[in-house]
Amino acid sequence: MILGEDGKVSIEEFEVETKTSLTKVFAVEYAHRLLHHLGQCHNLHGHTGHVRIVMKGPVDPKTGMIADFSDVKMVLGGVIGLLDHAVVLNSQDPLFDSLSGHDLSIVLLDDLEPTAENLAEWLLYRLNHEITGWVDSGEGAAGDWSGRCVTDVVFAETANNAAACTMVGCVINDE
Numbered sequence: 580m581i582l583g584e585d586g587k588v589s590i591e592e593f594e595v596e597t598k599t600s601l602t603k604v605f606a607v608e609y610a611h612r613l614l615h616h617l618g619q620c621h622n623l624h625g626h627t628g629h630v631r632i633v634m635k636g637p638v639d640p641k642t643g644m645i646a647d648f649s650d651v652k653m654v655l656g657g658v659i660g661l662l663d664h665a666v667v668l669n670s671q672d673p674l675f676d677s678l679s680g681h682d683l684s685i686v687l688l689d690d691l692e693p694t695a696e697n698l699a700e701w702l703l704y705r706l707n708h709e710i711t712g713w714v715d716s717g718e719g720a721a722g723d724w725s726g727r728c729v730t731d732v733v734f735a736e737t738a739n740n741a742a743a744c745t746m747v748g749c750v751i752n753d754e
């Protein structure tokens with residue numbers, strides 16, 4: 580197997596295009612309820628969720644990395660941490676009025692139910708916003724993150740149930 584500079588891998592008799600990505604998983608403990616749900620999920624309850632992110636971008640020829648895993652945690656961990664040990668609610672949920680003012684971490688989704696689907700999309704946008712801000716700030720601690728973006732967020736509410744949000748076409752220079 581020969582990896583050429585053009586990103587094509589020659590495996591004996593045929594060539595395949597490759598696109599490298601990295602994945603990282605963050606654990607998140609959170610409480611939520613679904614305002615409009617007619618079943619059990621209407622009750623306030625908690626989950627030990629896992630957020631799997633997929634980041635694409637060029638592999639730095641010197642480091643051999645898209646990004647250092649510890650830098651991914653440093654740059655993006657704070658965004659996912661917003662949900663950790665927080666109560667996540669639909670902004671229309673009257674429960675917010677009862678819970679506010681008690682020094683609780685509360686995250687409101689703008690007229691959206693805090694489902695795995697909506698949380699995956701909520702995170703996808705915020706994570707890429709964070710990357711854009713990081714690149715624009717010129718901070719050098721995490722190296723050059725130009726061209727990196729989070730293309731997928733898989734939000735696993737439980738071990739068996741997950742939803743994914745995928746960016747169709749990476750907006751940050753992903754050839």
Ligand SMILES: [Zn+2]
Nearest residue numbers: 611620624626
């Ligand atoms: Zn739930």
